[in-house]
Amino acid sequence: MNRYTNLRNTYKTALYVIAGLVLLAEVITQVTVNDLEATLLAQGIEPSDQLYTLRVATYGVGLMILAVLPFLAYGFFRPVVDTIERQVAEIESQNRRLKESEEQMRELLEQTLAQSEELLKTREELESLLKKEQESKKLLEENEEQMRELLMQTLEQSEQLLKTREELERALKEEQETKQKLEVLVKQLQEAQTKLIQSEKMASLGVLTAGIAHEINNPINFVYNGIDTLRMLLQDMFEVVDAYEALHPLKADYQQLLAQLEKVEALKEEIDFEEVKKDIHALVGDIAKGASRTMEIVKGLRTFSRLDEEERKVADIHEGIDSTLILLQNKYKNRIEIKKYYDPELKPFAHYPGQLNQVFMNLISNAIQAIPEERTDGKIEIYTEDKQENVVIRIKDNGVGIPEDKLQRIFEPFFTTKPVGVGTGLGLAIVHSIIDKHGGQIEVHSEVGKGTEFIIVLPKHEV
Known part of the structure; x- marks a missing residue:
């Protein structure tokens, strides 16, 4: 492509040079005509029409040459340029194919080198494996005798294991029997522990018996003594009640009714009726306290035991x-x-x-x-x-x-x-x-x- 460009540049330069030469010839011709005309005028000779015709003809020829020159040059150089362009295109295509082939050859060469390295490694590994196999074979030959000896020892140990198994089975059977006995003993121990706890509890209750009896005796005394006093107070109360009941038959006789009411009031003053009511309430409270205290102690005993x-x-x-x-x-x-x-x-x-x-x-x-x-x-x-x-x-x-x-x-x-x-x-x-x-x-x-x-x-x- 560079050569094609250079040819085109050369073609342009040639055209410029030829055009320059034509222009130079035209200038020289015109100068010559001008000199001739000046010489004739200096000699007193009037220039003829032929000199003017020469001047014009010179201009015409120069212009015609300049006009025809590119076409002549194109007709002369164009086939050459086309041929060169085709050759350049073919050369570039060949260069591309050569580059592609070169790249493929390089890749193929690299693959070949890699395969060669792998083959070398494989060869080394195979040689190493072969060497190890030979060593293993040698070791196997050396160990075969040892294996035979170990087999004999294993057979002897198997016989011993069979004997040991029988002994273990007997020991396991004895252990199971011992375990059953231990379970019985544990159960008996748990029962004994329960009895011991209950015995300790009963012993504690035995130690507390005197105190508990005293604690129960106090509220029971409240109840017992209060009942006797309550009985006497209630007897006085019942006398008043009986006196009030005697009023019913006397409803018709107003005088007797008043007399009976006076007896009732006198009886109430005699027994101090208001004080009797207070004493009854107090005694009932004491008896209730004694009964409640007794219930607490009994509940405590029931809860504890x-x-x-x-x-x-x-x-x-x-x-x-x-x-x-x-x-x-x-x-x-x-x-x-x-x-x-x-x-x-x-x-x-x-x-x-x-x-x-x-x-x-x-x-x-x-x-x-x-x-x-x-x-x-x-x-x-x-x-x-x-x-x-x-x-x-x-x-x-x-x-x-x-x-x-x-x-x-x-x-x-x-x-x-x-x-x-x-x-x-x-x-x-x-x-x-x-x-x-x-x-x-x-x-x-x-x-x-x-x-x-x-x-x-x-x-x-x-x-």
């Missing part, structure tokens, strides 16, 4: 604590202040009420015994708190406290910090076993001279 250890029941622990305090009232009355801080949001939940009452009995009894009788500032605080999934019960006293070296052993059976003859040493051990049965936890914090606090955490179970 309930037998429901085999299944959980929904019950109110506040009732259990209150019933325990009623039974123990004779132990702390007039010397120990009981403060109760019950959580009003705590609702009845599933637990073993009878067993939990035994826990309250043992812990509160210990708190009472921990406060010397000569003290008058004794105090026991009882807290309950609802923790959504758990219930927290705290029983705190300001007694003598427990030494730190004995705190770790207080839940051991038959261990006690009390004097000889006071307690069996089973109270806190039973408490711990009951809390375990509920799936709960119990903690104790104590400081000598300041008091002891037991913290119980019980999970809320569904029935």
Whole structure:
């Protein structure tokens, strides 16, 4: 394409050069004619018409040459240019094909090189595999003897395993028999534990019997003594009533009616009728109080001694604590202040009420015994708190406290910090076993001279 452009430029240059030469010839001719005309005029010769004709002919020839020159040049150079253009186009097409072929050859060469590299790698891998196979074959040959020896050892071990299996089956059978015996023993132990808890409960009731009898005797005396007095007051009241009833037959006789009314008024003054009415009301109130107190004690006994250890029941622990305090009232009355801080949001939940009452009995009894009788500032605080999934019960006293070296052993059976003859040493051990049965936890914090606090955490179970 560049060659074609160069040819066209050469063609244009040639035209310009020829045109320039024609113009130059025309100028030279005109100058020559002008010089000739000037020479003739200088010699005094008048130029002829031929000189003018020459001038015009020279102009005409020059113009005609300039006009015809492009056509002549086009007719001469055009076939050459067309031929050159075709050759240039063919050359460019061949160049493009050569470039495409060159690119394809380059790609093919690169693919061939890549395949050659892969073949070389494959060859190396095959040689490596062949080498490994030879080594493996050698190792297999070397290990064949070892495998034969291992097979013999395996056969011997199999025989030993068969013997061991038979021994294990015998041991398993013995273990199952032992397990059955253990289940029987566990059941017996649970029954013994239940009996022990009930025995402890009965023992607690036995210890409290005198106090309970005294507590019941006081309200019963109110009732008994009040009945005799009430009988005498009612007899006076009935005399007044009889005197009023004697008025009915006397309705017709006004004088006798007035006389009878005077007798009634005299009788009322004699027995102090208004005072009798007040005394009757007071006695009825005392009798009601005695009966109510007796009912509270009986209800406390019934709640405390309930037998429901085999299944959980929904019950109110506040009732259990209150019933325990009623039974123990004779132990702390007039010397120990009981403060109760019950959580009003705590609702009845599933637990073993009878067993939990035994826990309250043992812990509160210990708190009472921990406060010397000569003290008058004794105090026991009882807290309950609802923790959504758990219930927290705290029983705190300001007694003598427990030494730190004995705190770790207080839940051991038959261990006690009390004097000889006071307690069996089973109270806190039973408490711990009951809390375990509920799936709960119990903690104790104590400081000598300041008091002891037991913290119980019980999970809320569904029935």
